[in-house]
Amino acid sequence: NVNFTPPTSLGAQFPNANSTKCTITCYTYTSAGTHIGTTTNAFDLNVPSYTPTGSVALTGVNLLNGAYVENKSSATVNITAPTTNLYGASIKSYSTVIDGKTYTAQSFTTSVLSSGTKTATTTITDSRGKKVSVNSASITVYAYSIPYITSFSLARQSDGTTVVASLKGGFAAINNKNTKTIKVTLNGVTNTVTSSAYTFDTTTTFTNVSTDQTFTATLTLTDSYTTVTKTAVLPTVSVTMDFYKDGNGIAMGKVAEQGNLLDVAWNMNVDGNVTGK
Numbered sequence: 001n002v003n004f005t006p007p008t009s010l011g012a013q014f015p016n017a018n019s020t021k022c023t024i025t026c027y028t029y030t031s032a033g034t035h036i037g038t039t040t041n042a043f044d045l046n047v048p049s050y051t052p053t054g055s056v057a058l059t060g061v062n063l064l065n066g067a068y069v070e071n072k073s074s075a076t077v078n079i080t081a082p083t084t085n086l087y088g089a090s091i092k093s094y095s096t097v098i099d100g101k102t103y104t105a106q107s108f109t110t111s112v113l114s115s116g117t118k119t120a121t122t123t124i125t126d127s128r129g130k131k132v133s134v135n136s137a138s139i140t141v142y143a144y145s146i147p148y149i150t151s152f153s154l155a156r157q158s159d160g161t162t163v164v165a166s167l168k169g170g171f172a173a174i175n176n177k178n179t180k181t182i183k184v185t186l187n188g189v190t191n192t193v194t195s196s197a198y199t200f201d202t203t204t205t206f207t208n209v210s211t212d213q214t215f216t217a218t219l220t221l222t223d224s225y226t227t228v229t230k231t232a233v234l235p236t237v238s239v240t241m242d243f244y245k246d247g248n249g250i251a252m253g254k255v256a257e258q259g260n261l262l263d264v265a266w267n268m269n270v271d272g273n274v275t276g277k
Contacts, residue, residue: 002026011047012088016127019046047087047128054081054124056096056136061109064224065177068141070115072225075139079106081124089126096122098136115143142174147221147228154186154234160211163234165191170199171223179224186217186234211237212255235265 006022014020022045028037059076060068068075077098081091096103098120099113120136149169156163163186171180182193184204191204209215215234220227236255243249244256251257253265 006045008048008087010045010088011086014047015088015090018128019044021045050085050087050130052081052086052091052124052126052130052132054079054122054132054134056080056120056122056134058120058136058139060139062112064174067175067177068113068118068139069174069225070141070144071112072144073141074110074112075118075120076109077103077107077120077122077136079122079124081106086126089128089130091124092127093125094122095125096120113141115141117141140175142172142177144172144174144178144225146226147171147180147223149219149221149228149230152217152219152230152232154215154217154232156209156211156234156237160237161207161209163206163209164203165206165217165219165232166203167193167219168201169219169221171221173198174224177224179222181220181222183220183222184217185220187213187215209234212242212257214254214257238265 004024021042023040023042026039027035029035057078061074061076063073075098077096079094079096083090094104094106098110099118101111103110117138117140119138121133123131123133125131147169149167151166151168153166154163155166165184165186167184171178178198180195180198182195182200184191184193186206187209189206191206193202193204195202214236217232217234219230236257238253239255240252242251242254242256244259246259249256249259249261249263251263251265254263256263
């Protein structure tokens, strides 16, 4: 009788199957060394039960001060799958699902991510068809939208030369990582407005603004990715009637700014016909 334990290294001889046929042959000799018989016995040789192992790591791409940003950031995915303890099998395939998309490479960079909590779930399959599912650590992708302006208006104060700009709007916070700049420009003068919050409803004041000109002011919002603008018109001071400086223009309800023009700032109600050549 001979006891024989097949070594696990034999698994390398059938890396694509869980079992194979093994044959043991016994040769019998006389004491003089003459071969007098051969006996063969076959049996199934099975690899021990096992499960592949692996891990998944995410590295951020195009982050904003360490934060993942919707439609801006992506992730590089690296899968580690040791080939030890597989009894000769090899890793055959990878399938990773993240943000609703499937990738099949061992290392890859995702498309830009949507907002929410994201986890990469990877299925690793070896050459014997054995599988393991592993998850990465979760990441948070913060929502992003461009800066928005709800309202922007200008109003002259009682002295006519002081103008108050009223502005309302906001920015995406991105976990308080987003930058924000608020500027109002009127007649070549720019006021920078500070806001500790990412939404604002505030005013800024301009002084020594000419009373006899119409101005267009611009509100500019800039964050880490986008700049948006909105304009508002500041009319002249309100007067009943004014003549243009050369005497050839008339304005009603405002200061005359152009010659050869009847410029009316008020609403008009005409009972008769209006005709022209």
